[in-house]
Amino acid sequence: MRNRTVKVDYLARVEGEGGILVKIKEKSITDVQFNIFEPPRFFEAFLRGRHYTEAPDITARICGICPIAYQMSAIHAMEHAFGVTVDGQLRALRRLVYCGEWIESHALHVSMLHAPDFLGYQDVIQMAKDHPETVKQALQLKKTGNELVALLGGREIHPINLRVGGFHRVPTHRELKLLADRLNRAREAALNMVRWTATFPFPDFERDYEFVGLRHEAEYPFNEGRLVSSKGLNIAVSEYENHFVEEHVEHSNALHCVLRERGPYFVGPLARYNLNFDRLTPTAQEVARAAGIAPPCNNPFKSIIVRSVEMVYACEEALRIINEYEPPARSMVELNPRSGVGCGCTEAPRGILYHRYRVNEKGIITDARIVAPTSQNQKTMELDLRHFVPDRLDIPHERLTWQCEQVIRNYDPCISCATHFLRLDFDGT
């Protein structure tokens, strides 16, 4: 037992291709790597020379699970460059489509990718044999999220209806109202998910994280706000690059992002929740407290409960927007494209997603920068492994390996954004 290695060649139940390596000598960890071997696709490079109107469609192709996030960050960055603000019902519709993406993405992760870990199943199909009603309810919840994205975006994956300035077509009152019934049922399903996930066995594991997320003056954040952290960061989105730096390391095709002053940080549902608990709806707050996760919650394993709480919020926010909806007279605001630089940061299901573009006077992109949530969490994920493993060296290999996978899945990593077969084996034992 002197030297051992926890190794997962290809991580399952995550999006994209990555692996884990933990080397242990005596009782201390000598190396930890979360490897991303997903082939690089060079989006920032081929965005150069494209027209600004193409950025939302092109960047959506970075990720099949959170295309809305890419479209929203790209669109807000372009509007920032052009000095345009979109408000009123068009702004509300953008929040609504984001609610759909959070529900769809969170339901996928909670029920299909993450819950099987806690209950000891290989996958959701196996889990469905013992928990048929719960799985069916989760699938319906996911479907409602997808329906919301499909109505406003045209389709669930790589939506076509969002554009710089607004939408190609806005929904009718009736189209939205038809979704209200389903959303009411989805809200019940989300509440049940919170109660169900709260009963899972959670490892006793907490760390002192720096949580980073958007904070808006009145709302739980989707598209707007200041970038704040649990350790005092409070900046405008346009100052992002002064405070965050990316590093390129050999074992990863993603770039590691750190805070210039303080190093690794944590983005995603748990960060948003800890920073914005007071902006949740009363029902979401109440069910979260009852689930035993009153903030601050510093156990990343419990992010599965937080995702469920965010689904409750997203259903209620969607219902509010639908109730107050009045179709806007025009589907988009007037744009006067001009040369300049614009940046946008929105809350993807997995955390803050930053885009910055430089556009010339013809509306052609001359420079692009994109920082995905998973590359921001990568260092924190590695540190979690480094702290998690030493106290658990007496656990049998297979089980420790599975738990190490879980440490990574806590973050719902999207490796296409920043992977997916996972072979964990132990050497040298």
Added chain:
Amino acid sequence: MKKEKKPKLAVWKFSSCDGCQLSLLDCEDELLTIADRIEIANFREASRQVLRGPYDISLVEGSITTPHDAERIHQVRRASKFLVTIGACATAGGIQALRNFKDVKEFVSLVYATPSYIETLNKSTPIADHVFVDFELRGCPISKTQLIDVLGALLVGRKPTTPTYSVCVECKQRGIVCGLVAFGPPCMGPVTQAGCNALCPSYHRGCYGCFGPKETPNTSALASYWRGLGMKNDELLRLHRSYNAYAEPFRKESEAHEK
């Protein structure tokens, strides 16, 4: 009674966004039924469990962009009876095939600070450039309806019903006013294969070619029509050079507009 053995399904990923394989998990109403009829034997995005091949059906997502993947696709082919490629990356090289028109070294240094860590091929190529493909499902992303149709067809041993006509036919079927005639260019519908049910036109937007070139597309006639309406070379180039840029008819048409 003898228990019938379920056919084994594998899902493989190469360079892609995961959206097409996600389409399978997005079949919320059909997923548990599919799992009753088909053994999901190797699908990493959904399960830790991996059953050994050979597999009756392999769904392959993504394009070939690294030396390692160019090897791996041959292993996948050897392990598969029926290999179906899913989506624009697997059938045409995908959006990442935009590198095929440029020097990839320049791309690497634009994105990564230490380019020497990155291993990549000069071109992003479709699966059929490397191994025999039994069936191709187009789209960026694929259509769930077409995916379920293909799985159903394979289960009962019939031919899939995927049409190869243009998006225009779907517009006519749905009674959508022709945008190309009513409010001008650009709409790629006349040269793009159907499968989306005329999605963009139904949202008052021109088709931008997610399903790739239809059978026998007359891209040059459409391009000269647009030129007559005042479109410039760079616009024509970008229009043909997107999610199916390396599919031959679109590739040739975009090259025709290169200065």
